[in-house]
Amino acid sequence: QVQLVESGGGLVQPGGSLRLACAASGFTFSNYYMGWYRQAPGKERELVAFISGDGRSTSYADSVRGRFTISRDNAKNTVYLQMNSLNVEDTAMYYCNRHFSRASWGQGTQATVSS
Numbered sequence: 181q182v183q184l185v186e187s188g189g190g191l192v193q194p195g196g197s198l199r200l201a202c203a204a205s206g207f208t209f210s211n212y213y214m215g216w217y218r219q220a221p222g223k224e225r226e227l228v229a230f231i232s233g234d235g236r237s238t239s240y241a242d243s244v245r246g247r248f249t250i251s252r253d254n255a256k257n258t259v260y261l262q263m264n265s266l267n268v269e270d271t272a273m274y275y276c277n278r279h280f281s282r283a284s285w286g287q288g289t290q291a292t293v294s295s
Contacts, residue, residue, distance in 0.1 A: 182206040182283035184276055189289035192266055198291055200261040202276030206283075210234070210254040213279035216261045218272035219288075230279040231259065243269070266293045 188200040200216070215230035229240045229250040238250050249262040259276055273288040 182278075184283065184286035186274060186276055186286050186289040189274060189291045191292045191294065193295055194267050194293055196266050196293070197262070197264045198266065200263065200274055200276075200289055200291070202259045202261075202286070204257045204259070204276070207278075209257040212281070214250075214252060214259040215277055215279035216250060216259070217275045217277060218270075218291075219275070220269075220272040223272075225275070228274070229261065263291070266291075268293050 183205045185203045186200060188198060190198060192198055210233050213230055213232050216228040217225050218228050219225040227241060228244055229238060229248055231238045231250045231252055235252050240248060247265045250259065252259045263270065270291060271293045273290050275285055275288045277283060277285060
């Protein structure tokens with residue numbers, strides 16, 4: 181079955197960086213757009229960025245454009261989210277999923293931005 185395992189979160193100071201990774205299995209990874217989503221306490225889950233199956237097309241939420249970069253390695257069935265210039269508003273649990281045909285959510289990885 182489909183499995184999505186996120187990693188790379190942690191505690192970082194404002195202005196710092198984190199690189200998240202999501203290892204996928206159970207489906208033909210390169211056939212699917214993949215997305216990163218986040219959910220802050222008390223808020224709904226929101227889309228952060230997504231990337232096409234071949235990695236040539238990306239899209240970002242306005243709040244992260246220019247600071248975050250989504251990428252993928254289809255040989256490793258892994259999608260990444262490079263997060264730079266982090267601020268406290270980026271604190272959230274981060275999840276990956278197939279963008280157009282969602283699978284069950286993984287456990288997520290927590291990113292906390294705090295001084």
